[in-house]
Amino acid sequence: MMEQFFATCPRGLEAQLAEELSTAGATRTEAVPGGVGFAGNRETCYRANLWSRIATRILWRVAQGSYKSEEDVYRLARGVPWHERFSVRRTLRVYMTAIRSPLKSLDFTTLRIKDAVCDRFRAETGERPSVDTAEPNVRIHAFLTDREATLYLDTSGEPLYKRGYKYASVEAPLKENLAAGILMLAGWQPGTPLLDPMCGSGTFLLEAALMAHDIAPGLARKFGFFRLDGFDAALWQTLMTEAEDRRKPASPQPIFGSDISTDQVERTRQNLAAAGLHECVRLECADLLQRMPPAAEGVLVANPPYGVRLEELEKLAAFYPRLGDALKRHFAGWRCYFLSADPQMPKLIGLKATKRTPLFNGALECRLLEYRIIAGAMRRQKPA
Numbered sequence: 205m206m207e208q209f210f211a212t213c214p215r216g217l218e219a220q221l222a223e224e225l226s227t228a229g230a231t232r233t234e235a236v237p238g239g240v241g242f243a244g245n246r247e248t249c250y251r252a253n254l255w256s257r258i259a260t261r262i263l264w265r266v267a268q269g270s271y272k273s274e275e276d277v278y279r280l281a282r283g284v285p286w287h288e289r290f291s292v293r294r295t296l297r298v299y300m301t302a303i304r305s306p307l308k309s310l311d312f313t314t315l316r317i318k319d320a321v322c323d324r325f326r327a328e329t330g331e332r333p334s335v336d337t338a339e340p341n342v343r344i345h346a347f348l349t350d351r352e353a354t355l356y357l358d359t360s361g362e363p364l365y366k367r368g369y370k371y372a373s374v375e376a377p378l379k380e381n382l383a384a385g386i387l388m389l390a391g392w393q394p395g396t397p398l399l400d401p402m403c404g405s406g407t408f409l410l411e412a413a414l415m416a417h418d419i420a421p422g423l424a425r426k427f428g429f430f431r432l433d434g435f436d437a438a439l440w441q442t443l444m445t446e447a448e449d450r451r452k453p454a455s456p457q458p459i460f461g462s463d464i465s466t467d468q469v470e471r472t473r474q475n476l477a478a479a480g481l482h483e484c485v486r487l488e489c490a491d492l493l494q495r496m497p498p499a500a501e502g503v504l505v506a507n508p509p510y511g512v513r514l515e516e517l518e519k520l521a522a523f524y525p526r527l528g529d530a531l532k533r534h535f536a537g538w539r540c541y542f543l544s545a546d547p548q549m550p551k552l553i554g555l556k557a558t559k560r561t562p563l564f565n566g567a568l569e570c571r572l573l574e575y576r577i578i579a580g581a582m583r584r585q586k587p588a
Contacts, residue, residue, distance in 0.1 A: 205245060206231075208265040210356065212239040213258050216563035216572075217385035221258045228252045246436060249359055249429065250443055254422040257384035257411065260363050263345055263356035271353045272306075274313045277346070280353055281320035287328040289357060290432050295336035296321065302348040310348075317346055317355070341431045361428030367414075368425035369479040370405065378507050378543070380421070382565060383407040386572060387415065389561060390503050390541045395458065397502030399538075401492040403461035406472030406485075408505050413481040416457045420447040424479075454484055460498040462490040493530045501537035510545045510568075517548070524552035531555065536579035545570045 209230075213221045218235035222242075225233055228251040230242035244252070252262050266289065269280045290296075298321070300314045307313050321344065322332040333342075343358035365380040387408065392398055394416035400408040414421060423444075429435055463469050466489050476482040486498070492506075509520070531540055532555065542549065545568050550557050559574035 206243050207245065207249070208241070208243055209249060209252075209359075210239055210241045210263045210265060211252060211256065211259040212261045212263065214260070214379065214382045214385060214564055214566075216561065217258050217382070217389075220385055220388050221256070224256050224258055225252055228255055246434075247439060247443070250436075250440055253360055253364065253427050253429070254420050254443060254447060256364060256381075257415070257421050258381050258388075259360075260365060260381060261345075261358055261360040262364070264359050265354060265356050267353075267355040269353060270351055271348070272351075274307060274309075274316050277307075277313055277348070277353050278316040278320045281317045281346075281355060282324055284321075284324065284355065285328075286321050286324050288433060290333075290342050292325050292329050292331045292333050294341035294431055295334050295339075296342045296344060297335060297337050297340035298344045298346060300346050300348070304350040305348040306350060307348070313348070314346065317344065343428060357428075357432065359427065359429040359432070361426065361430075364422065366425065367410075367421050367479075369410065370407075370475045377405050378407045378565070380407055380411055382543075382563070384411045384415070384421070386505060386541065386543060386563070387412060389572060390505060390539065390574075392503045392505075397458040397460070397499035399460045399462075399498055399502060399504045400506055401462050401490070401495060401504065402506045402508060403463045403472050403487070404468050404507070406461060406475045408507075409459055409461045409472060409485050410475055410479060410481065412459050413457065413476065413479070413484045416459065416484070417452040417454060417481070418450050419452075420450070423447055423451070454481055456486075457484045458499065458502070459485045460487075461485055462488045462492070462495060464489070464491045493526055495534075497535050497538060502539075504535065504538050504540040506541070507543045508546075508549070517546075520546060521548055521552055524549055525554050528552075528554035531575065531577050535577045538577050540575040540577060542573045542575075543570050544573060549573065 215238050222233045222235050222240045225242050229248040230244045232243040234241045267280050267284050271277050298314050298318045300310050302310055326332045345356040347354045367380055398412050469487050469489050555575050557573045558576045561572040563570050563572050
């Protein structure tokens with residue numbers, strides 16, 4: 205049976221997500237800012253959760269209609285046969301997102317949706333489910349525009365960027381799905397030398413290693429659809445067996461990581477080991493401004509720190525020209541990609557960006573800056 209879904213993702217990666225979903229069997233894909241709507245059956249939903257490297261959640265649309273008041277939204281939610289979707293024994297939580305909604309209180313509207321769900325359960329079963337705002341068994345998402353309300357059941361549960369491997373994190377880590385999307389935008393392919401010289405907790409490196417070994421990103425985690433009625437355990441086992449069969453044995457890859465901090469390098473090592481991929485990536489403690497490239501050509505990706513305080517901004521302003529010099533001096537033949545929210549970086553690095561792709565790291569607007577380093581290229585000098 206064909207259903208309607210919506211896959212959310214970091215803004216700027218919608219085209220890559222649509223391509224992934226088509227591979228999973230999705231039809232009628234429609235990209236909009238922040239995600240992709242699509243049609244598919246149960247297998248499509250399971251495959252998208254298991255294999256998408258870019259999606260944040262796969263949401264199953266269960267109701268849609270126009271509204272003018274909170275009570276219109278209540279009636280829309282009350283009309284959904286929730287008792288056929290999940291057991292009254294499951295705990296739930298309602299999440300709300302709205303754009304230009306005329307309603308005065310979104311919190312009150314969220315409460316009314318919860319009331320509608322519970323009222324329908326009580327009418328059908330004589331009981332009502334409990335609410336758990338911390339770790340709900342079932343997540344219901346509501347999306348309001350200026351005139352239309354849409355209700356979804358979350359088939360993913362925890363966000364899909366939580367792969368189930370990493371446990372050693374760092375401050376302000378890069379989300380795994382954004383890292384995977386950046387690797388795709390960079391055109392990196394397994395077998396091509398890849399270097400992250402500011403590796404932090406190793407997100408780029410782990411995502412690249414998963415890609416290189418054709419490991420499904422959801423292979424080590426659980427999903428929200430496990431707790432929905434109608435879960436097809438036999439189908440899921442078939443998909444898991446297929447994914448296990450596709451997984452290549454761990455082997456050394458031309459994937460390299462380094463960081464100026466020994467602690468960061470150790471965190472990366474721990475995360476790779478947790479995924480069974482510690483032998484696939486070569487790590488070292490090194491300063492990006494001093495280190496040499498691991499191959500004659502390849503792809504460099506990095507997520508430099510973003511300055512917030514004045515002293516941080518001043519340090520970064522001094523760092524960027526030195527970074528440009530280091531790239532020019534050591535990385536001729538490489539394609540270098542930096543995700544940055546700092547507008548000073550492209551101005552001060554002294555190299556001309558060949559591409560600037562808008563991306564969002566959470567709510568933070570960034571640019572993925574591409575620099576193709578050509579042998580003999582000189583940093584631009586200001587005219588005398």
